[in-house]
Amino acid sequence: MSSEPLLQIKKLKKYFVVERNFFGRPTATLKAVDDVSFEIYKGEAFGLVGESGCGKSTIGKMIVNVYYPTSGSIIFKGKDLISLSKSERRAYCKDIQLIFQDPYASLNPRMTIGEIISEPIRVNKLLPSNEIEARVLYLLDCVGLASNYRNRYAHEFSGGQRQRIGIARALALNPSLIVCDEPVSALDVSIQAQVVNLLVDLKKEFSLTYLFIAHGLNVVKHISDRVGVMYLGKMMEIASKKDLYEDPLNPYTQALMSAIPSIDLSAKKERIRLEGDVPSPINPPDGCRFCTRCFKAFKDCDKDQPALLEEKSNHYVACRLFDK
């Protein structure tokens, strides 16, 4: 891991207008991502966790240019992707690839596996056509699939194999950053371990950097170097995985950790019970987003959102408890 940030997210915001009045003015907006900043260093795996609706996937989609941010900047290799023109941006986007959650929906049923994997190479004219075949075979080998699979169609494969195909497609352009959006949550436990191990191996082999988005906290812990915890569009805590899992500071992180069902019966812990549901992101609570469910909330928590501050070295937390 170097000290050079590969990707810098600065004050990133994404608002979706969900309702407009008669004159077309927005009357209700959903703040999916609200003022989030973090960095990903070269060669690390950055885990992004949070419950559904916290905005983690929206961030991933903005990085790969599926959504256009409302404001903020995404600085990749020193260039702000937002300010680039479409054609310039395209050249940069080759370097960022995405692995999707649902291996059933993300592969075209009418294309053979060979076509699926070679498509990004052909579209970006990366290799002359006589070299593509060899590249596809190499990629299939990298993800542990037999070479004769290239003439088959996606429906002939199981979920785990399909996810491998999706990974091979993401690798096809030699990217430096891969955004993994819940890559294993649709898979069975025994297959999950295979895909997680594959991702770890590939990261070393191709010196990749991962943004690993997931809600399964134990998988994130296994694969990531640093982890960011999000809640309702805000970053609540960023720390190295060791600090975060051993000494979570934000009450939300603490509750999240204690809610993970553990298979270790000897380590039965007292569970922090969170009351109620996640509030609607269209009408989030004033002040700290978590104050309605927080078990440590005090009277000032509903005034304004606390900033993400460095509490210990490289351990950032957004919580009134740590305001000085």
Next chain:
Amino acid sequence: MLLEIKKLKTEFSTKKGLVRAVNDVSFGVDKGEILAIVGESGSGKSVTSLSIMGLLQKPGRILDGEILLKDEDLLKKSTSELQKIRGNRISMIFQEPMTSLNPVYRIKKQLLESINIHMNLSKEDALKRVVECLRLVGIPSPEKRMNDYPHQMSGGMRQRVMIAMALSCHPEILIADEPTTALDVTIQAQILDLLYDLRQKFGMAVLLITHDLGVVAEAADRVVVMYCGKIVEEAGVKDLFTTPRHPYTIGLLESIPKLNEDREKLYMIKGMVPDPLRMPKGCSFSDRCEHCMEKCREKMPTLMSVENQKVRCFLYGDSVEEK
């Protein structure tokens, strides 16, 4: 035993051939017990639960076996007799709370439906029962919320409504098919606590079907592990997690990343679940097993008792299952 399943065999006839989804499965659930059935997709756990409810649809059919609810065989009942039992003595909650609630009716109406069918209550009392059930599952201001439509509620709330609906007629047993899979962890913890409390309060038995071993460890008393339509291990929850016996169970437990330890690589079970049309001749796990012996490829072991556990593996004995 409150509910006893004996030698259940369920088959699906497909264009390519017959698929034995549940193959000779027997287990029992005691009053007030939470029994978990774990397995990966294709292990037959959901088909087992649908068979119990009599909800198995074509091309599936029950070939053989008995499903005894307090010594009455549910498989011998007529449809109208079954309807008196379903929702009344046995009820079920499903994985996806959005698709199992009707989007065009208020939840009040949906709750009233089973109350009106099974309980002889006046209109007023029935409504009171609705409020009572919703309060029981922890829905705030139930008098107001019962007039909501399903889309006005969050996923966790909807699952609570489903549970309220299932509880409305005081069932003896609740079948919960992946009740928390679609929910977030903090909400999952709430729902599991709720199931646990309800069991304590009413002595209701719960058949919990899940693929998540973490959920099993948190909630269950006893566990049945299924693989390819067969029970491969049956044990108390403590025994299963401290001394797992079957290589498949051991592999599953090993392959989950633990929060309190660091390791470079996760343990992997190699290969994948065999095609149900092309099952291995002997033990269905033999192709993926690290301890596979010659006879494993030829013959299927029986479910053998080892101390307090039952295991289907030749590592623990020689008894062979007859075809």
